Amino acid sequence: MKIAVTGGIGSGKSYFCRLLADYGIGVYDCDAGAKRLMAHSERLQEKLRRLVGEGVYIDHVLQKSVLAKFILASEANKLAVDEIVHPAVAADFLSSGLDWLESAILFDSGFCRRVHFDKIVCVSAPLEVRIRRVMERDGISRAGAMEWIGRQMAQQEVEKRSNYVVVNDGRDLHRQIIELLKQINDK
Numbered sequence: 253m254k255i256a257v258t259g260g261i262g263s264g265k266s267y268f269c270r271l272l273a274d275y276g277i278g279v280y281d282c283d284a285g286a287k288r289l290m291a292h293s294e295r296l297q298e299k300l301r302r303l304v305g306e307g308v309y310i311d312h313v314l315q316k317s318v319l320a321k322f323i324l325a326s327e328a329n330k331l332a333v334d335e336i337v338h339p340a341v342a343a344d345f346l347s348s349g350l351d352w353l354e355s356a357i358l359f360d361s362g363f364c365r366r367v368h369f370d371k372i373v374c375v376s377a378p379l380e381v382r383i384r385r386v387m388e389r390d391g392i393s394r395a396g397a398m399e400w401i402g403r404q405m406a407q408q409e410v411e412k413r414s415n416y417v418v419v420n421d422g423r424d425l426h427r428q429i430i431e432l433l434k435q436i437n438d439k
Contacts, residue, residue: 254351254368255436258358259375260404262382262389262397264420268375269354271425275433280345282355282363289340290314299336334361342366359413360405371436374414376407377421 257279259265269279289296291314300308304322308315323330338361345353345367358364358372377385379401386397411417416435418428 253370253436254353255371255373256358256364256367256369257352257354257373257375258356258410258414259377259420260382260407260410261356261400262385263375263377263407264385265354265356265375268418268420268425268429269352271429272352274426275429277352278350279352279354280348280350282341282345282353285341285344286337289344290337293340296336296340300333303332303336338363338366357404359410371416372414373416373418373432374407374411375418375420376411377419379407381421382407 257265257269259268266281269281272279290300297309297312297314300319304319308318308322319333323333342363353367353369355361355363364372382401383394383397386392386400387394390397390400392400416432418425418432
């Protein structure tokens, strides 16, 4: 059974996924996978060079500012980069031996169409909690945190598209994980 964990920035999904390790569950981190592949996959690097230009890598080191400038220049550029990176991440996940995956933009990116997931878990938190977490974690202003949150699919929509919702607002996450695993295993 393939299970995806998603939720907006600041919802605490990475923390939730770390807690899953206490139950013997390893979770593939899409962000870390994408970074690793962009840093080490010759094939991916070549595709990005052809799309973005030779300057996107200098001595095989990704120039994040060059890639970011390209992506932010247009929606077409963003989609073109996604069409290179997302299939590579999907293939990497499928070959990882893991059944759980964490992706903040599971629906936004269309990643859920690249890989079939039997169940989707949304980690949710109240907006003010998310804002505070992003401000503290990234050292940014409230306006900056709101901008990042605003770029992602609305939390209510993510919840609606998910099979399960875990609320990470200070409630006992271990209790919620036990209940979630029971529900998943009973089906």
